[in-house]
Amino acid sequence: MALKEKVTFYNELELNRYVHNLIKKGEYIIQKYIESRTKENQPFDIRVHLVKDGKGKWSFAKIYPRIGFNYGTITITRKGGYVGNITGFLQRNFPDVxxxxxxxxxxxxxxxxxxxxxxxxxxxxxxxxxxxxxxNKDASPYLIEINVNKPGIIYYEFEVARNLIQYSKYLALQNKKSGY
Known part of the structure; x- marks a missing residue:
C-alpha cells in the first residue's frame, strides 16, 4: 500500500485554528524541523547499530547512511532506497565538516x-x-528514534553475530559466577 501525501494550505488564522483543535484532542510531541538531505535532495538518516560485546559493553556493529528517494521518507532497500559507506557519504554531502x-x-x-x-x-x-x-545547516546529529533487540541486519550479519556470540558467552559466565 503506497502512502499518498496530502498537501493542505492554510492562512495564519486557519493554521492557528487547526493547531488549537489538535491540542484540544490530545497530547503531541513537537520537534524542530531538521533538513537532512543529500546533495541530490534525497532524504537520509544515519543508522548506528550497537550490540553488546564479550565484556557486556556496547560496541558498534555498523554505522551507515540510509538514503531514500521520495521527498520525505527513508525508503527500505527492497522498495528502492539504498545504503552507503558512512565516510564517503559524509565527505561528499558535508565537505566543509x-x-x-x-x-x-x-x-x-x-x-x-x-x-x-x-x-x-x-x-x-x-x-x-x-x-x-x-x-544540513550545521551538521549536527539529532536522534530520530531507537529500535531495540533485532533492529535489522541485512548487509552485515557477521559483524552482529560475532559480537552477540561474545556477549552470550559473557552472560553465561556471569550466570555461572552467580550460581545459576
Missing part, C-alpha cells in the same frame, strides 16, 4: 543515549539501532 569528528560525535552521542535509554528498563538490552538525522 571534518568527517572523523562528525563520526566520533555520532558515536559518542550513540553510547550516551543507549546507556541512558537502557537505564529506563529492567530488561537487559543486547542490540539497538539508533537513527540520526544530520542537519
Amino acid at each position: 571534518e568527517t572523523n569528528i562528525l563520526i566520533n560525535r555520532i558515536k559518542d552521542l550513540s553510547i550516551k543515549l543507549i546507556v541512558q535509554f537502557e537505564r529506563l528498563y529492567e530488561e537487559n538490552l543486547s542490540e539497538a539501532g539508533l537513527d540520526f538525522a544530520i542537519d
Whole structure:
C-alpha cells in the first residue's frame, strides 16, 4: 500500500485554528524541523547499530547512511532506497565538516543515549539501532528514534553475530559466577 501525501494550505488564522483543535484532542510531541538531505535532495538518516560485546559493553556493529528517494521518507532497500559507506557519504554531502569528528560525535552521542535509554528498563538490552538525522545547516546529529533487540541486519550479519556470540558467552559466565 503506497502512502499518498496530502498537501493542505492554510492562512495564519486557519493554521492557528487547526493547531488549537489538535491540542484540544490530545497530547503531541513537537520537534524542530531538521533538513537532512543529500546533495541530490534525497532524504537520509544515519543508522548506528550497537550490540553488546564479550565484556557486556556496547560496541558498534555498523554505522551507515540510509538514503531514500521520495521527498520525505527513508525508503527500505527492497522498495528502492539504498545504503552507503558512512565516510564517503559524509565527505561528499558535508565537505566543509571534518568527517572523523562528525563520526566520533555520532558515536559518542550513540553510547550516551543507549546507556541512558537502557537505564529506563529492567530488561537487559543486547542490540539497538539508533537513527540520526544530520542537519544540513550545521551538521549536527539529532536522534530520530531507537529500535531495540533485532533492529535489522541485512548487509552485515557477521559483524552482529560475532559480537552477540561474545556477549552470550559473557552472560553465561556471569550466570555461572552467580550460581545459576
